[in-house]
Amino acid sequence: MEGDAVVTRGEDTTWEEKRDLALRDLLVRRGERVIGFDEYLDIVLYNPEWGYYASGNAKIGWEGADFFTNCSLGPIFAEAIGRFVIGVWEAFGRPREFYFCEEGAHDGFFLRDLLSFFRREVEFWDALRVIVFEPWERLRRRQMERLVDFAGKVEWLGGVGEKVDVGVYFCNELLDALPFKLVELRDGGWFERCVEVFEDGGLGWCSRPIGEGLAEFLASYCGVERLGEGYLAAVRPSVREWARGRSGLFERGVILVCDYGYTRSSYYGAGRGKGLVRCYSRHRCDEEPFEKLGSKDITAHVDFTQVAEELEAAGWKIGGFADQYHFLVEVLRGWLLEKDGRVPVGEEAKRMRSLRMLVHPEIMGRSFCYLAAIRNWPRGRAVPGFGVDAEEEKVRNKLELCI
Numbered sequence: 001m002e003g004d005a006v007v008t009r010g011e012d013t014t015w016e017e018k019r020d021l022a023l024r025d026l027l028v029r030r031g032e033r034v035i036g037f038d039e040y041l042d043i044v045l046y047n048p049e050w051g052y053y054a055s056g057n058a059k060i061g062w063e064g065a066d067f068f069t070n071c072s073l074g075p076i077f078a079e080a081i082g083r084f085v086i087g088v089w090e091a092f093g094r095p096r097e098f099y100f101c102e103e104g105a106h107d108g109f110f111l112r113d114l115l116s117f118f119r120r121e122v123e124f125w126d127a128l129r130v131i132v133f134e135p136w137e138r139l140r141r142r143q144m145e146r147l148v149d150f151a152g153k154v155e156w157l158g159g160v161g162e163k164v165d166v167g168v169y170f171c172n173e174l175l176d177a178l179p180f181k182l183v184e185l186r187d188g189g190w191f192e193r194c195v196e197v198f199e200d201g202g203l204g205w206c207s208r209p210i211g212e213g214l215a216e217f218l219a220s221y222c223g224v225e226r227l228g229e230g231y232l233a234a235v236r237p238s239v240r241e242w243a244r245g246r247s248g249l250f251e252r253g254v255i256l257v258c259d260y261g262y263t264r265s266s267y268y269g270a271g272r273g274k275g276l277v278r279c280y281s282r283h284r285c286d287e288e289p290f291e292k293l294g295s296k297d298i299t300a301h302v303d304f305t306q307v308a309e310e311l312e313a314a315g316w317k318i319g320g321f322a323d324q325y326h327f328l329v330e331v332l333r334g335w336l337l338e339k340d341g342r343v344p345v346g347e348e349a350k351r352m353r354s355l356r357m358l359v360h361p362e363i364m365g366r367s368f369c370y371l372a373a374i375r376n377w378p379r380g381r382a383v384p385g386f387g388v389d390a391e392e393e394k395v396r397n398k399l400e401l402c403i
């Protein structure tokens with residue numbers, strides 16, 4: 001197909017430039033001059049050959065990477081989630097077969113740390129079944145290599161599988177990576193901010209009146225009256241599809257979502273509306289999504305009120321909502337109390353340093369949140385990690401859900 005390329009390349013183009021040109025080529029070949037920002041993201045992030053995530057180009061971590069996540073901070077994060085999962089297993093009466101499902105496992109580091117932790121708990125280990133939902137071949141291969149010590153324990157599925165009896169579904173920073181649309185307020189009405197694709201592969205912003213589906217979505221999501229002219233918002237109708245797709249996961253169980261974001265009034269607050277589209281490459285953040293296609297992450301915060309509403313509509317009950325500081329301290333309470341009064345050394349000191357970064361309010365403690373959705377949860381048992389953040393009225397108030 002090289003010879004047919006609409007967007008051409010020279011002899012000495014770098015790999016990064018080739019990727020950029022190939023994606024521009026794909027965009028031009030779609031044959032549509034104007035596309036939604038979500039459709040644009042679908043290509044530049046998720047084209048299997050060239051897209052930033054699907055092609056395996058995304059580098060998460062420290063040196064030479066583009067950005068870091070909770071999972072980059074060493075085993076303490078996986079151990080905290082591990083304690084949560086074992087707490088859920090115990091709450092359900094230690095069933096003989098218990099599932100842990102992860103989506104967005106990326107390079108498998110988190111899962112490796114998690115399984116190393118689980119392996120120490122013999123009874124739980126025997127009950128444990130692990131499923132990774134991974135649609136992209138390259139990432140699946142990478143995860144299999146990383147988890148070679150656990151071959152036979154993990155099953156990979158291209159999408160969500162059939163309903164199983166009981167378990168936990170977990171995703172970290174999956175929802176912020178789902179494609180989103182951009183809308184803006186002009187002359188008192190909403191317009192969709194779109195991408196204009198030129199014949200030579202050039203890209204620019206343009207806008208069009210919003211379609212019916214999006215109008216309905218916006219009517220239920222954000223009131224126009226308190227927002228000013230030129231206000232820009234990111235909206236993710238794709239969360240509905242995500243929640244519906246996970247509605248039939250378990251007969252009994254928990255969906256635990258961790259991501260950075262806000263509840264609705266802050267998400268669509270008058271103070272926001274700028275700097276919504278964030279691009280990450282080599283630990284730098286910019287707002288230029290039309291540069292270096294396929295070599296940077298393009299993301300926006302998550303509206304947790306929307307996630308909770310969609311999960312409720314998909315048949316789940318909201319079981320807890322807390323920021324990272326409160327969730328991690330609560331779930332690691334026993335571990336922290338064991339350390340009380342002792343100066344940690346070696347590996348323990350490393351874990352403590354990572355934990356400080358995870359929970360520090362100015363670093364990651366407040367910007368990341370945990371939402372737990374439950375189904376057939378046993379009466380009288382607390383959802384691990386949430387404490388008072390699991391009290392129904394408090395959770396609903398916090399999430400701005402109707403009581």
Ligand SMILES: C[S@@+](CC[C@H](N)C(=O)[O-])C[C@H]1O[C@@H](n2cnc3c(N)ncnc32)[C@H](O)[C@@H]1O
Pocket residue numbers: 053054060069070071072103104105106107133134135139171172173174177178
């Ligand atoms: C920001 S990264 C987070 C990776 C990892 N969970 C972490 O926290 O380090 C987002 C991940 O979500 C994955 N992803 C996005 N959409 C997905 C989908 N529909 N199904 C499965 N994975 C998806 C991407 O491939 C990528 O690995």
